[in-house]
Amino acid sequence: MKILIVEDEKPLAESMAAYFSETDYLCELAPDYESASEKIALHEYDCILLDITLPGGNGLKLLQELKSYRKNAGVIIVSAKNSIDDKIKGLDIGADDYLPKPFHLAELGARVNALIRRKKFEGETFLYIGNMQLDVAGKSVTILNKKLDLTKSEFDLLLFLISNKNKVVSKNAIGEHLSGDEADRFDNFDFVYSHIKNLKKKMTEAGSADYIKTIYGLGYKFER
């Protein structure tokens, strides 16, 4: 699976690439408009992470170019300008998602995963982990043919952890992911702890292995 990271801030682009490199994704970097434009024309990507303010041009124009080639790459706009105008414009031209800076890499990972699932495996929305089966569209989990009784938050939490599997995900990243647009309202995400506790309990009681590890001081990790 190929991802193009169009981002002029090299340290950030490298972090993003490094985060994905340990997974099945292959990342390419484009630090400016020209190289991004060239890469988009020549190669096929599953997902493009697009910064809007680029040296040499506007990311939205790149998006228009991409659409003119009728390529089927998913596009996530990653922008420091968290302006509603840019967001609406970007989504209008055909971006699939919009992620304002600063963001958690875990959040980016979850968005990329979700986008690729939507684009690549149309209809095929089941994930299998050990004896566990996740129906992403139906938002349900089955362990040993028995449906798990999860709340929406618990399901979202599990999917988020699986999307970032084998990675340490911070409590803040989980908290912000679960509260979505409401994230800015909260001072702390202490509620994450009780969600994790409940989820672990439900999973192990149903007969699943205890995949979710607590990493002291940092967060949690879905280990497999």
Added chain:
Amino acid sequence: MRLLSRTLLNLSVYSVIILILVTPVFYRIINRIIWDEVDENLFLQKNEIQIRINRLKPDTDLLGWQSLDSNIKIEPISTTFFRDSLFTHQQYNSVTGETEPYRVLITSVIFQNKPYLLTARVSLLEQEDLIKALAVTQSIALVLLLAGMLVINWRNSSALWKPFYKTLDSLQKFELEKAKPLSFTQSKIKEFNDLNKAIAQLTARDHQVYRNQKEFTENASHEIQTPLAIVQSKMEMLMQTNLTKEQAGLMEEMMIALARLSRLNKGLLLLIKIDSLPFLEREKVNLKEFLEKLILVYQAEANQKTISFQVSLQHQEIFFNPLLLDILFSNLLSNAIRHTSPGNIISIFSSLQQITISNPGEALPFDPEKIFNRFQKGSSKSGAGIGLAIVKRIAETTGIFVQYEFYNHTHFFSIFFEKNRLSH
């Protein structure tokens, strides 16, 4: 006192004084003139009579003549050394049958070398009427003159000061955040033009400074986003390595501080956006439903702190921008949760035009007036110090009123909506 009233007051006082002084003086002068005229007439009459009786035949019955005129009486006297006397006296008028004031002249005439006493009189009734008529006419003319002067002066001054009041009005309505710099129409008066020019320059400068400052904050906040994103991503990468317990502890502290920094930055951006974003379109919002939903959002956080909500809301519908309304009450609610100790109750109640959120706590360690200021923090609690500033800003841009009170160990934040925003 208004400028116009002040100038007119002086003029009015002067007019009234003149009116009060001049009327009696005028009355007296007229009186004088007419009485002099009457006296003169009486003497002329005497002379006339003297001339006429000189022409009479010696044997004429002088005393018989007088019956022809009730105003003339001739009687014989013994002495020729008689001093004329002139006086006013109430006498009987045989023609009208009433007692009237008369001007009476008692003098002597000579007939056939014999002295006679001549009493000639003139009724003053007509003269008095004349004096009165003259005085009234004159007074009316004077009143009209002065009143006219006042009115004309008032109208002139009004027209003259109009540009000034226009300038004053636009200055009063001037808002640094919203309006464009002031511009004025040309006036015919140089001073007003100078004043307008000075004000226009001043407001333009203020506006420019304000815009620069706003732009600076906005740019700075945007520019901070990228380094923040880099630090955040690097920390997440670091998290994936094998950290010792000590390192993990340090990382946790750093992440908390970083989260606070990015929240603060978002708050600053929001504060700037509130005046510039065109999201002020109003919608009809059911306030009761809206608040109940919002309280649900905060329920988890409150539960975590074992804080409960006591909600008593009336049905209210208001015209307001939903996004601003959300930011407004979110900030008030999270502020209340932040500053409430575990186990306590936050109460939210509404009455006709007002919604109050209250939570128990200790008195502020700073001046309560400053509670809506940016970065005014009372304790080490984790707030960014910008939420209530945002509340205030929203109140200012939308014309609602927000008030803070503290009594009975309880903080009260009240929002007052204008009547025209409400519909029950």
